[in-house]
Amino acid sequence: MNYKFDFYKYRKIYFIISGVIMLLGIVSLLIFGLNLGVDFKSGTRIEINIEQNFVEKDIRSLLKDAETAAKEQGIKDVDLTPSIVRQAGNKNGIAVVRFDQTINSDVLPVIKEVFRSKYGEQVDLIESKVDPTIGRELARKAFYAVLWASLGIIIYVSIRFEFRFGVTAIIALFHDAFFVIAIFSLLRLEVDLTFIAAILTIVGYSINDTIVIFDRIRENMKLNKVKRARDIENIVNISLNQTLARSINTSLTVLFTALALFILGGEGIKNFSLALVLGLISGAYSSIFIAAPIWALWKGKDLDKKKFKPQIES
Amino acid sequence: MIRLNRLLGFIAIIVVLTVLMIATIKPVLNNITLGLDLQGGFEVLYQAIPTDGQEITTQALKETAAAIDRRIDVLGVTEPRIEIEGTDRIRIQLAGVPDQDAARELLGKPAKLTFRNVNNEILLDGSDLVEGGASVDLDKIGRPVVVLKLKDADKFRDITAKYIGQSIGIYLDEELITNPVVNQVISTGDAIITGQETVEEAQELADLLNAGALPLDLKELQSQSVGATLGMKALELTIKAGIIGAIFVLLFMIFYYRVPGIIASYALVVYVYLILVLFWLLHVTLTLPGIAALVLGVGMAIDANIITYERIKEELKSGKSLLSSVRAGSRRSLSTIIDANITTILAAIVLYIFGTSLIRGFAITLIVSIIVSLITAVYGSKLLLNLFVKSNLVTNPRAYGVKEEEISEL
Numbered sequence: 001m002n003y004k005f006d007f008y009k010y011r012k013i014y015f016i017i018s019g020v021i022m023l024l025g026i027v028s029l030l031i032f033g034l035n036l037g038v039d040f041k042s043g044t045r046i047e048i049n050i051e052q053n054f055v056e057k058d059i060r061s062l063l064k065d066a067e068t069a070a071k072e073q074g075i076k077d078v079d080l081t082p083s084i085v086r087q088a089g090n091k092n093g094i095a096v097v098r099f100d101q102t103i104n105s106d107v108l109p110v111i112k113e114v115f116r117s118k119y120g121e122q123v124d125l126i127e128s129k130v131d132p133t134i135g136r137e138l139a140r141k142a143f144y145a146v147l148w149a150s151l152g153i154i155i156y157v158s159i160r161f162e163f164r165f166g167v168t169a170i171i172a173l174f175h176d177a178f179f180v181i182a183i184f185s186l187l188r189l190e191v192d193l194t195f196i197a198a199i200l201t202i203v204g205y206s207i208n209d210t211i212v213i214f215d216r217i218r219e220n221m222k223l224n225k226v227k228r229a230r231d232i233e234n235i236v237n238i239s240l241n242q243t244l245a246r247s248i249n250t251s252l253t254v255l256f257t258a259l260a261l262f263i264l265g266g267e268g269i270k271n272f273s274l275a276l277v278l279g280l281i282s283g284a285y286s287s288i289f290i291a292a293p294i295w296a297l298w299k300g301k302d303l304d305k306k307k308f309k310p311q312i313e314s
Numbered sequence: 315m316i317r318l319n320r321l322l323g324f325i326a327i328i329v330v331l332t333v334l335m336i337a338t339i340k341p342v343l344n345n346i347t348l349g350l351d352l353q354g355g356f357e358v359l360y361q362a363i364p365t366d367g368q369e370i371t372t373q374a375l376k377e378t379a380a381a382i383d384r385r386i387d388v389l390g391v392t393e394p395r396i397e398i399e400g401t402d403r404i405r406i407q408l409a410g411v412p413d414q415d416a417a418r419e420l421l422g423k424p425a426k427l428t429f430r431n432v433n434n435e436i437l438l439d440g441s442d443l444v445e446g447g448a449s450v451d452l453d454k455i456g457r458p459v460v461v462l463k464l465k466d467a468d469k470f471r472d473i474t475a476k477y478i479g480q481s482i483g484i485y486l487d488e489e490l491i492t493n494p495v496v497n498q499v500i501s502t503g504d505a506i507i508t509g510q511e512t513v514e515e516a517q518e519l520a521d522l523l524n525a526g527a528l529p530l531d532l533k534e535l536q537s538q539s540v541g542a543t544l545g546m547k548a549l550e551l552t553i554k555a556g557i558i559g560a561i562f563v564l565l566f567m568i569f570y571y572r573v574p575g576i577i578a579s580y581a582l583v584v585y586v587y588l589i590l591v592l593f594w595l596l597h598v599t600l601t602l603p604g605i606a607a608l609v610l611g612v613g614m615a616i617d618a619n620i621i622t623y624e625r626i627k628e629e630l631k632s633g634k635s636l637l638s639s640v641r642a643g644s645r646r647s648l649s650t651i652i653d654a655n656i657t658t659i660l661a662a663i664v665l666y667i668f669g670t671s672l673i674r675g676f677a678i679t680l681i682v683s684i685i686v687s688l689i690t691a692v693y694g695s696k697l698l699l700n701l702f703v704k705s706n707l708v709t710n711p712r713a714y715g716v717k718e719e720e721i722s723e724l
């Protein structure tokens with residue numbers, strides 16, 4: 001059988017590309033860590049929907065006004081000095097304000113009042129405050145859940161296919177999850193609870209994408225005589241070419257929807273959909289350029305070992 | 315030759331399904347519970363803290379949840395969601411509250427009733443009261459009073475005996491409500507709070523006391539409040555983004571796969587409809603990430619169709635007839651689709667078993683959407699495609715995405 005693209009030939013290049021990205025990610029995680037939102041760090045986050053352009057300086061001084069007004073009303077714990085003020089939203093009409101300290105909830109109506117008197121009645125707030133233990137507990141549980149899920153996948157794939165498929169599918173899975181985490185660390189994007197949901201979505205998608213390719217490899221293994229590592233390379237190339245249209249088309253359709261959410265969706269799901277977009281790209285890439293070649297290398301080595309063994313013995 | 319019975323069957327299925335969907339979509343949509351990020355509202359997660367070395371039992375948690383429920387009743391909020399999470403947590407969700415500040419006021423301060431002596435030492439607290447035992451009465455000269463019932467009449471008798479002639483302050487949190495002087499030893503287990511100006515005021519206090527006798531202390535772990543207009547805006551934006559994304563997917567499918575693409579697009583509409591019906595039946599609360607997962611599910615559902623149609627195209631190119639290509643393509647792609655989806659479902663099940671609420675909600679959405687996508691994208695569109703192909707209405711391979719020159723002779 002013939003094929004158009006020799007995917008296996010340039011495997012070293014893909015491994016180097018992924019290796020460099022992984023390395024950058026590790027370095028970035030070690031130096032900068034992740035930009036944790038209030039879900040993982042104590043403090044309060046307030047999103048003020050102003051619906052018109054504003055300058056950061058005004059936000060800070062209005063918060064000071066609110067603090068004074070709140071103190072006059074006898075409300076305690078009202079240090080309204082923000083650590084970060086950021087403009088967001090499609091028309092830059094949203095002020096995202098982060099406080100490292102926890103803000104007393106009683107002060108919210110006061111803040112709303114002060115901002116309304118300056119920008120009009122349409123001003124509205126989203127406030128979230130989390131004990132950081134909750135977020136960390138969730139992240140830890142999610143991590144262990146993914147580990148257990150990986151084990152389950154390896155077992156299932158080992159039974160239905162073979163052990164090597166299971167392990168390489170999991171390598172691709174962690175590649176994709178880590179890729180997104182690394183990019184978020186490098187770009188200093190805020191990580192909140194929806195980020196965990198995004199990572200889980202990517203995990204599900206990555207597995208799906210890889211298994212379809214492995215399924216085709218398995219089918220071609222049955223149809224062709226496989227004796228040496230060279231035969232394996234051939235089969236991997238044929239299978240990748242056969243499933244290429246599907247890989248591209250599925251990734252494109254999912255990417256359409258994720259991109260639409262990223263560009264047109266509200267502020268609340270911006271980072272969520274960006275994580276999805278990155279994960280989808282990585283998922284499509286890793287199934288073709290990482291999972292399949294690693295499997296071929298591994299399987300090929302094992303085949304050659306088997307082949308040469310009897311000769312040595314005899 | 316066109317086979318009319320197949321064509322009519324094909325048309326009948328589509329007409330019946332379409333009418334059914336149009337007729338029921340409105341009530342289904344209206345009855346789906348929206349998360350508070352989509353309709354505005356207020357959510358708190360409390361951690362129960364044992365008072366006086368008392369252990370946190372499921373019973374105590376349930377009682378606390380019930381007390382909170384009564385307190386919310388005072389507010390007049392419709393459909394509050396109060397859930398016990400884990401062994402010591404209570405999550406409260408008040409969606410669509412008109413006055414969020416009042417809600418926060420009422421919930422944020424778990425009103426704790428205490429009886430204190432002049433040295434501010436606590437003699438009795440809310441847990442000594444009979445649940446729901448506060449009522450309004452009028453005293454001899456017709457002034458409204460609040461009557462409280464105590465669980466342990468003897469304990470109250472001892473206290474009144476000890477502090478006779480002194481005042482015992484009744485505090486709601488740190489606020490002194492009334493500071494009566496003990497005139498006599500009370501052995502009936504009834505305490506009376508005077509000093510209410512009107513019957514309404516007395517009733518309000520009685521309601522709050524009935525609701526407020528929380529068996530456990532609560533510490534706020536997490537809270538989120540979303541303004542109502544902001545929630546609505548987020549819903550609008552996400553739905554708009556979802557529809558535009560879906561239209562791109564449909565256009566792509568129709569452009570690339572032609573006739574099968576049209577059928578896949580229709581199956582996709584049915585898929586979204588079924589998912590919404592299931593959300594309604596299973597009382598799934600639709601949140602922002604939930605909508606995102608739904609929209610993403612559209613992409614995943616289309617994958618099954620893409621796998622099948624690529625197979626059919628391969629079969630067509632190998633020179634098989636249209637009908638046998640459709641048959642062979644569907645059959646061969648099925649095991650691939652099943653294996654890929656079982657692996658993902660397996661991952662979702664494990665996530666459900668080991669995850670917390672957010673992960674579980676996500677896992678359920680994933681499982682539901684995979685199962686539904688198997689039904690619509692595999693069996694649904696296969697049935698429709700078979701009927702359509704058998705009707706012989708369109709037989710040109712171009713209409714199935716394959717050019718004549720690509721077909722090799724058998």
